[in-house]
Amino acid sequence: NAGVTQTPKFQVLKTGQSMTLQCAQDMNHNSMYWYRQDPGMGLRLIYYSASEGTTDKGEVPNGYNVSRLNKREFSLRLESAAPSQTSVYFCASSVYRGDTGELFFGEGSRLTVL
Amino acid sequence: DAKTTQPPSMDCAEGRAANLPCNHSTISGNEYVYWYRQIHSQGPQYIIHGLKNNETNEMASLIITEDRKSSTLILPHATLRDTAVYYCIVRQTGANNLFFGTGTRLTVIP
Secondary structure (H helix, E strand, O other): OOOEEEEOOEEEEOOOOOEEEEEEEOOOOOEEEEEEEOOOOOEEEEEEEOOOOOOEEOOOOOOEEEEEOOOOEEEEEEOOOOHHHOEEEEEEEEOOOOOOOOOEEOOOEEEEEO | OOOOEOOOEEEEEOOOOEEEEEEOOOOOOOEEEEEEEEOOOOOOEEEEEEOOOOEEOOOOEEEEOOOOOEEEEEEOOOOHHHOEEEEEEEEEOOOOOOOOOOOEEEEEEO
């Protein structure tokens, strides 16, 4: 099992460019999440998808869009990248049984916006 | 979700028990205590969680005080590979988010 796979692992963008971060999980999990982590900070939730076909905003959704393509895949799109979006992005998934919150994380995607 | 307070950093000698404290004085009755760790810049890894009772698994033990206002994560025999940032999180039943703070940076010293 690969678990949670994120692509790309590294990306450099210029201000105003767009890109999509891809995430796929092979654990048959219902819920998927996108977090960002800035240097020296904890993780902050951008968007999540509790189940296939639904998406909801987290703490810091501005400047991002998401698509839950199917049960396995959850993508994060930056339409017009800004330097403030330089960060490490983590995708996660969970079974979500209501009272359990074990999240499985990917290895991260490191994005630099110049 | 209730907030948590953790010391920013701790050291532990290799082979000794590492005891990581967490205060969550505003925790409510339906909130669980979760612990995750992040080794270097990898994705966080789930360690353990509990509601009222103490819990133990192959990685660690979680001790929750009777009033539930604080908890301690215990790594019984710390190794160099346990050097990481440890996050204590409280999560409401049914909530979709885990709020990560800045955690405790544990350094295991040879």
